[in-house]
Amino acid sequence: MKKTDKLSLFRKLQTxxxxxxxxINYLTIILSFRSSPFSHLLNDHDSSMFLYFGKAMNAGxxxxxxxxxxxxxxxxxxQQxxxxIGGENYSLGIWIVECIFYLLTLHYLYRTCMLITKNKYTSSLAILLTTGPSLITFSGGNLSEEYALTFISIALYYFTNIILLNNNKSYYLIIIGIMGGLTFFIRPxxxxxxxxxxxxxxxxYLINKKYKLLSRIVKLS
Structure with missing residues (x-):
């Protein structure tokens, strides 16, 4: 293989x-959840209680x-x-929901890192380094912190967008408010x-006398 061909292949692999x-991060996290079909571990106390609430609500x-x-x-x-979704196999349904929530978390954390670093390699490596702490935090999954993190990640992305890019779009503020409300009604x-x-x-805004912008934010909130 020619040197130019090797270089071209290396560049393709880099992408x-x-x-x-x-x-690696995503698969490691979702397969660590006790609700995973590949797991033989029982749900812990809090997770089992939340599952009970979900099943009870579906029962009326x-x-x-x-x-x-x-x-x-x-x-x-x-939980409901x-x-x-899972029907009789309720753990599978919870796992599917967890996978979707963590995919959203990962997506917005990566986008936030990209806003800060503007480098996809640095951003993806930073996400990979969170794998260990995430495993400890999620502790088998289906906990309030896990679901709240999704809404926190979305809000963090838009907060970062406003600060770094000075994007004060109205719908950014609306999304931030909605995410705040959802997080509050998971765990205040x-x-x-x-x-x-x-x-x-x-x-x-008070120091820089941006009273009109502050007024607009207050009205939207």
Whole structure:
């Protein structure tokens, strides 16, 4: 093989590196979920309780009346959807939902990294390095943190877009607000991202006297 051919092949292979790194992260995470059809581990206490809520809601019971937990209603709707999709094999349905949620999380985290680094190799490597901490955080999957992370990742992307690219589009703010609401109604103590960024925008716009922009954001919120 000629040197030029080897170089051309190497460059072609390079284009697949980000996809490979992201795929390693994605497959490692989704196969670590206890709801995976390849897993023989039982769900932990919290996950089992959430599954019970989902099945009970599909059976006609009402959360907070017929059964109670301090988590938000959005989490139970997610469980209801998963158990509905899975039918008798409710764990499979939950796993499918988890796979979709983590795919969205991965997509928006990668896009956020691209906004910051503008380098697909650095961005994909950064995502790969989160694999270990993610395995610890998810702890077998189907926990409130896992689902909230999806909405947090989406909001983080749009917050970063506004700050770095000065994109103050109205629909960005609407999406950020919706994601904040969904996160709040999964677990209220996970809205720190919105608190921090909203304080930043408030102080920044007041200092720079951007009162019209601040007024528009307040109206949209």
């Amino acid at each position: 697949y590196i980000p996809f490979i790194l992201l795929s 019971l009402t959360p907070y009346i017929n059964m109670f937990d301090h988590k938000g209603i959005v989490l139970f709707w997610i 959807l998963g158990t509905l 103590n996970m809205i720190a991202l919105w608190v921090v960024f909203c304080l930043y925008f408030l102080l920044n």
